[in-house]
Amino acid sequence: MKHSLLCSAIALSLFGCGGSSSDSENTPSQPQNTAPSLSGVANNTVKALQSTTVTLEMSDNESDALTFTIEDKPQWVTVDLSENTAALTLAPGFFDIGSHELALNVSDGELSQAYSLTVEVDDNPEQWRDDISLSRAELRGAWSNSANDFNIVFNGYDAGALIIDDTMKQFDYELNNSATAVNLAVDPALCGPYCEREQQTATLRAVAESDSQLRIHVEGLEQNYTFNMAKRSAPSVEKAYSTDELVLGSSFLGQLEINTESNLEAKFYLPNQYYKSAGIVGTYDGEILDVNEVIINGPLSYYSDKADVIFSQHFYKKTSGGIKEITLGRNVNYVEPLFIDDNFIVYDIVHSGEVLSSLDGHSVDDFDGLAPLLTDYASLSAQYRLNQVAPPALSFGDKYIGRLVGEHIINDTVFLKAVEVIFDTATELTIPFTVPHAEEPYELPITYEIGPNQLTLNYQESEVEVAFFQNHKGDTLIASDMSQGPKWVTPFIAIQEQQPLSVQSFAGVYEHITDAYYKSDVFYSVFHSDGTLGYRLLADGPLDEVELSEETTHFWGVHDSRVVFIEYDSCSQATNFAECLSLVKRADADNLFTYVQSLTPLSTGAESTIFNYSSYYGGWTNSESDSVSNTAVNSLRQLKKH
Known part of the structure; x- marks a missing residue:
């Protein structure tokens, strides 16, 4: 019996013994060679920082010399060769956690047989360390797990970003007194390091370490996370x-x-x-x-x-x-x-x-x-x-959400930030500017050309380039005036046909999803069925903490397929919405101060509705020219009805 060691593999050679005859006339025919076999191969599970032994038996019908190999043997696997057995000792560490396929092979020199040994390395929280110290210099940079679905970024001061799957949140951080844990204060959304919204607290600590990796455990988020994290190299910068x-x-x-x-x-x-x-x-x-x-x-x-x-x-x-x-x-x-x-x-x-x-x-x-x-x-x-994308296919005659131009002036009125567009034909489009108390929107016709990467508008005696983008969620976005460099992006969505509005159908409590006050959780607007409105009620907690009986501030009603709401100060003599709207229209016609707002539903999802929010300031006096100017502003808001 001999052992031979092959390069880059563990080998076991088995030698059989037999005799030979000098009587050539009686020499029997040679039997056909068969491949050797390996028994005892099975799936195995072992915890990190523990060990187990797998015993494999090799055999061959012809008793040929056998060779046993493990391809690309991990360092945490050792082999003890004895007789016709190979004892595999599995002793993985924390950075070996996961599923491993060991490619085994047994050969008689002519024929070979391949086998696969599955080893599952599990976590072992009982062996986690609690004395690994961290520093800002060590943490600084980006860390990722092997699946790249959990990333955490630290700067060298006190801020960072947490990227889980397709969401990203910013956080402030500090090391605890012993520098063995990182205390995180995670923002509920991207709002900058000086955002004053209530933060979610979490704790990160290293439970194992190697030369280039940390095994981290994070508690306090929506769930607990434990990953092996490797530091990423400095990112390459491209456009x-x-x-x-x-x-x-x-x-x-x-x-x-x-x-x-x-x-x-x-x-x-x-x-x-x-x-x-x-x-x-x-x-x-x-x-x-x-x-x-x-x-x-x-x-x-x-x-x-x-x-x-x-x-x-x-x-x-x-x-x-x-x-x-x-x-x-x-x-x-x-x-x-x-x-x-x-x-x-x-x-x-x-x-x-x-x-x-x-x-x-x-x-x-x-x-x-x-x-x-x-x-x-x-x-x-x-x-x-x-990611910039080619212009999407357009349905001519349909209306879309999307800002193509920023400002348009006609007579004494400045129209700002239109958020709707109708592509009439392949060369002509119409941009509606909503004026809250007007019977019809003002419409701006524009000619355009569809290019491979953008739309080119012939607007105000110049060309304006409009580009399309997609975000990580696959949403299509539109950016206007790219010819002047990157500016602003808004959603680009086909507008759905909405149900007719009525006071009865619209009255209720609405959460302002995209119009929250900078230092608060959320605003609510309460549209009472009697035509009065408690507008922008601040709530620091859940809806049942909102004081719905708070003193109302506006009249409201349905006017020309939109909800119009007007502050009491704009029509102090009125007792209801109809009187208030009439007084506002009369004041606007007389170039007196006018302030009125409206919401036009554009697209309704599972839980919320996107509105065209319009505000109109009339009767402003330009002191330099002693003239009266009016401003109509459109924007998008998203509200959820409760």
Whole structure:
């Protein structure tokens, strides 16, 4: 009996013994060779940090020398060879958890037989460690599990993004006192690191570690998660579009594209000031973009030549008492992409602060809370990635949700943000602008051309490019005025035929899904059947906590297939909706101040309805030209009826 060891495999050689005869006349015919066999192969289960032994028996009808191999043998499998057996010791660790197929082979040198041994490595929470310390430097970056359906991103300060399947949420984080756990405060939706909505608390800790991986356990979310996580390499940057979580009104369309001399369209969240977009010019070294110039689209001040973002705040003087207003600036230093895939983009914007106003002889430390606003800080920006697509097939004569133009002026009225479009033919379309109290919408006819990547509108003596996108959910979105760079995106949806409105059918309690107040959970509007409305009732909790008997603020009624609601102040002499609407129309005709709003149902889903929300301000006086101007604004809102 001999053993032989083959390269890159464990081998067992079995030698049989036999005799031979010199009488050639009586030599029997040679029997046909048969393949050897292996017994004892079965499915096996073992826990991490435990071991078990699998015993395999080899045999051959002709007693030939046999060779046993395991292809690509894992390190946690060892083989003990003895006689005609191979004892496999399975001793996996936490980073071997999962299903493994061991490819076995037994051969007599001429014929071989393949076998498969399934080994299931299970978790072993009893052996989890609770003493693994973490640091911000170690955590910084993006971590993913093997299925890539659980990703977590940390910046080097106190923010991160959690990406589970096709959803993304931002969080603030801190290490516990022993640095063995990470406390997460998870936002309910993407609303920036300075969002003040109630956060969900969770705890992340490492229960096993290797040179390049962490096994983490997260408690406190909708369910508990335990995964082996590997740190992702720095993301490659290519041209990509992105947006925050889509709201129906409109969402900012960002552009991410970096090379040695290029721009990056970013979304900024900085202390005390929010900017929709900024164009960044700088130098990219493969990891970060050093910022040389920032062009901000948003509110600017006379300090803008000294700092990128300006804001003022009151501070208490610790030494002499009293309150002083101090003007501060935030300078954007560099941008670092942290995570990029087909659905999401996450990056840091690192900025520092400076004082732009006089401190009247005081130092920074003399004011409570001033010093932290001057330090370097990284604002995490988490966005959904959009993929540009060809224009979809259009049904001519049907109406769609989607913003194609931003502003149109006729006579003394400015029409803003139309959110409906009718494609009349392959070359002509109509954009309706809803005016709440008018009998019919104002309609703007436009000619257009369908190209391979966009629609080109002939609008106001110029061409406007309209592009289409899809998000990670497969929704189709539309962006107007792409010729001027990325602007805004809105949904692009075929409008469904709605049931006729009546006071009886519409009266009820509505949750404002896409029109929540910045610092609250949700608003409700209560349309009473008597034609009065308790508008924008703030609720910090569930619906049964809303005070439905709260004093009403508006008259409301159905007018020309839409719900019109008017504040009492606009028709103080009226006692019902019909009188109020009549007074508003008369005031508008006389160029007196008019404010009226409406909701037109466009598309109803399983739980909510998308409305065209229209507001009209009439009788505004332009002091420069002493003229009267009116403004009609359209946008999209989503409400859920309870």
